[in-house]
Amino acid sequence: MYNAWDIADTIYIEQIYNKTPxxxxxxxxxxxxxxxxxxxxxxxxxxxxxxxxxxxLIQDICMNMNNSTREQTYRKVKMYSAHDTTISATLAFLGINYPHQPKYASALFLDLYKQNSTYYVKVEYLNVTDSNKAYPYLLNGCSAFECPLETFTAIYQPRFPASVEVECTKKVPPTPPNNANNKKLTVILCTIVFVLGILIVGTFGYFYCRKRERDAPLLSNGSFSQIA
Structure with missing residues (x-):
């Protein structure tokens, strides 16, 4: 299922150029x-x-926006080039996760605005190829499309990943043993072994009896006459 894009993308391109099988x-x-x-x-x-x-990605964008408000950077625009999977992952992190593959030339915009003394973040998504219209998204925890930067940071900062070293050394706690399941598994295994044992013994017995029948000497005609 996770490799469906390989076929779907190929068919999509073939359809564009009228080469569909x-x-x-x-x-x-x-x-x-x-x-x-x-x-x-x-x-x-x-x-x-x-x-x-x-x-x-959101961590980097959030850091750049906060640096901009403190005049620690004077960049007006920062652009990222990425794959459709990157856009999907970023949308999912923001809580915008619905079944779709981002189309070619899709774009995600996070704009920083200032009104009076307050900074706002607005998220827009251009999810079609043949249009220049981006659609704004209302983020969870924000009351309007223009979400205060302070609120935006407070919502997503606790979710930012730690360093690679920390993330890759996390250990999954062991699953506690389930005695009831262990007992059931033991009974099932014993039953299987018992049935297999009967089948093996029965099979050997069958072939042993057949072998004895083949090896037994046949009675001659003279023997029949003597019995008569």
Missing amino acids: SWANESVQKTLSDINDASFHFLYLNNDSKRIRGGP
Whole structure:
């Protein structure tokens, strides 16, 4: 399922250039697209995958915005070039995760505004190829499209990943033993061993009896006459 994009992308390009094979009809393309969209959605459902894959980019953007408000940087624009999976991960980290593969030339905008003495962040997503219109998103925890930078930072900063060394050395706690399941497993294994034992003994007994029948001497005609 997670490799569905490989086929879906190929068919999509072939459709653009009118090179689609005969089997890739409209129904097949719709099914491929649905599977592909679902794979992108489930790729970042886990909180750790959102944090590790999408967190670093938002962390960098958030740091740059805060530095700008303190006049520690004078850059007006910072652009990132990335893959569709990067956009999906970043959207998922922001809480904008719905089943879709970002189209070619998709773009995610995070703009910093200043009104009076307050700074605001606005998130917009251009999710189509043949349009220049980006759509604003209302982030969870914000009351308007223009979210105060202080609020934006407070929402997402606790979710930012630690250093690579820390993240890669985290250990998953061991799963506590389940005695009930262990007992069930023991009973099942014993039953399987018992049944296999009976089958093996029965098989050997069958072939042993057949071998004795083949090796036993046949009675001659003379023997029959003597018995008579």
